[in-house]
Amino acid sequence: MKKSNIQLTTAQFAKLHEVNKRTLHYYDDIGLFSPNTKGENGYRYYDLSQSVDFEYIRILKELNMSIEEIEAYYKNPNADSFLKIADSKLKEIDAKIQKMKGIKRILNAKIENLIFCENLGEQMIKVEEHPSETLLITAYDFSEDDVSEVFGYLKDTWSIEQIRMGIGGFISLDKVIDENFEKYDGLYTPALSSNSSAKKTIKPKGKYLCGYQKGAWDQLPGMYKKMLAYAKQNKLTLTGYAYEIGLNEFAISDPMEYVTKIMIMIEDTIY
DSSP, X not given: OXXXXXXXXXXXXXXXXXXXXXXXXHHHHTTSSOOXXXXXXXXXXXXXXXXXXXXXXXXXXXXXXXXXXXXXXXXXXXXXXXXXXXXXXXXXXXHHHHHHHHHHHHHHHHHHHHHHHHTOOSEEEEEEEEOOEEEEEEOXXXXXXXXXXXXXXXXXXXXXXXXXXXXXXXXXXXXXXXXXXXXXXXXXXXXXXXXXXXXEEEEOSEEEEEEEEESOGGGHHHHHHHHHHHHHXXXXXXXEEEEEEESSGGGOSSGGGOEEEXXXXXXXXXX
């Protein structure tokens, strides 16, 4: 490229590239990127043609390369080094994209749940069609542990991202019928990825009897009674486990506003 004779002050060069002057001063101090020209007045000026080099440095910085890594490459640029950097950073970008997709999924689910909860009365029972869903599960007995211990266990067993999807409990239908709610069969969370190494199960596609209860957890046994009565009245045969999960715990301050969703599989509709 032909060298430009257009000279810019630090302030002008910073404005052109939408960066802070302190960034340019710092790069100059450490010898990474310095003005090309010294004027008769003693001031130093950037040549306009330096803009391309500066943007290359910014690209490397935006790829989370350290100043030391950028300096090492910038002082000896070559194709092999760049290809290695590009390959490594593309993998990092792909990982971040996947993480952001997971966060987007979480946010969309939270929004949908909140809108539903805002329009919910005290209770609701209905039959819903559910898609097949992969759940991460653990048989961990949490009945006598405090919340911090449960959280620590799940963070190690699953991940922080998975915990953000919500934590539910599951209990066998036999225990529900016997009104034995002292010990659940385990905890679950909707899997962000089927590639997780954690123990998992498939919640089959089909129809589920669903109950929505607003209020404290100790009101759930009453909801279960109503769901069993609903199933009997409508000649629905239930099977498997009851899955419970909170829908709005992240957006309430009053426990009486807490909404729990209960899902129980309906036999002969699962496929």
